[in-house]
Each structure stands twice: as structure tokens, then as C-alpha cells.
Amino acid sequence: MADNDFGGTMKFRLADGTNISLRGTFNLSTAGTSIETLTNQDGSLARVGTPKPRTAEISFEDSGLDHDALMKAGRQDMYITEEFTGVTHVFVRAFFSGEPMTNRLTGEVTGATINAPDYQRLGG
Numbered sequence: 536m537a538d539n540d541f542g543g544t545m546k547f548r549l550a551d552g553t554n555i556s557l558r559g560t561f562n563l564s565t566a567g568t569s570i571e572t573l574t575n576q577d578g579s580l581a582r583v584g585t586p587k588p589r590t591a592e593i594s595f596e597d598s599g600l601d602h603d604a605l606m607k608a609g610r611q612d613m614y615i616t617e618e619f620t621g622v623t624h625v626f627v628r629a630f631f632s633g634e635p636m637t638n639r640l641t642g643e644v645t646g647a648t649i650n651a652p653d654y655q656r657l658g659g
Contacts, residue, residue, distance in 0.1 A: 543619020550611035556596040558643045564590045565654045589654035597642045602635040622659035626651035
């Protein structure tokens, strides 16, 4: 069983070695299925499973990256490493979606989501 350690320094790396400085938090959705509940006319319940990508909503520092090129980049493995916890999140054959927006007061880019058909959690 993993310890209940969170936070610390986190690093984000693309397959080509490009490092992107994360800002604040990132939110993971690593289940490959979304479940919707249905209620039948007799009051019994049913469920419908829908496949979905594994995702991570990220925010990062505006370091001059070409956001258009980032969004159009090919599928690649992406890595987020939590140095304090020893956990690495690997998004396999991932790509970006969303609409990156830059806050010029803080230099924070929001609105980008990592999408992958497969996810692996290593360590921790």
C-alpha cells in the first residue's frame, strides 16, 4: 500500500525531451470508462459504460512554447514525475486537446488537456 504523500516538485516531459514547467496542480482522470446510471420504469437501475481517454488537465508556465505546434504535435508518450512521492505518470501515445490561454499577468497557461488511450502509474 502506498504512503499518503502528495505534492512536492513535479516535472513534465515530452517524448522528445522537452521539459514544461507545471504551475499549481494537475488533475488526473485515469479510468478508461465513464459510467452513466439509468433508471428503468420499474425503478430498477442499469448502467451504461462508455470508453473514454485517460486525461490530465494541466497548467504550465508560458516559457515561449509555440502553443499551436504543441496542440498539433503528433502522438507521443508524456511523463509527469512527482519527485517527492516517487510516482511517475505515463500517458502512452498521448496528444493535447483544448484551448490554451495565457494569463499575461502571471505567465500561467491554462486550458490544455493531455489525452491518451493508455496510462501507467509507476512507483510510489
